Amino acid sequence: MIRDSIPLEEITEGMSACYSQTITDADIKSFAGLSGDHNPIHVSDTYAEDSRFGKRIAHGMISASFFSALFGTKLPGYGCVYAAQTLNFRYPVFIGDTVTATITVKSIDIDNKKITFDTTCSVGRKKVITGEAIIFIPEKKKN
Structure with a gap:
């Protein structure tokens, strides 16, 4: 059995996890192809030069996808x-830009085996994405 997660009983309000990644041209092109x-x-x-931003911007969902990585591997973890x-x-x-995703x-x-998280992505001190997520914890198998 894979066990790389924090048991629900050990999770407390205020716990958090972070993940950072620098966005590249290859990331944007790969995401465009995938999505x-x-x-x-x-x-x-x-x-993009003639847009309100003056240059290309990353898909917002690239940064938002970092939340999924945190939930599935850090807090609460697998499953x-x-x-x-x-x-x-x-x-x-x-x-x-280096994006730091934080879940709290x-x-x-x-x-109900449910956790609600505040979610943010920041570049430096600027919050570029804010939100809230709900995660369900899997039932433990009975042997």
């Missing part, structure tokens, strides 16, 4: 189920 989102604001320097997420895209992320336990519902 099918080839919006020129993301993939065309020429188009959890991502049930809901709100996202507020506050500022753009550019190629070369907001509340715990032991009876």
Whole structure:
């Protein structure tokens, strides 16, 4: 059995985990290919030069996907189920920006095996994405 997670009983309000990654041109092109989102604001320097941002921006969902990595590998860890997420895209992320995703336990519902998290992505001191997520903890198998 794989066990690389924190048991629900050991999770407390305020616990958090972080993940950082610098966004590259290759990340954006790979995400465009995977998602099918080839919006020129993301993939065309020429188009983006005339946009409100003056240069290409990363897909917001690239940064938001870092939350999933944290839930599935750090807090609570393997086996959890991502049930809901709100996202507020506050500022753009550019190629070369280092995004830090942070998840923080907001509340715990032991009876329903559900945890609510505050979620943020930051570039430096600027919060570029804010939101809230709900994660379900899997039932333990009975032998």
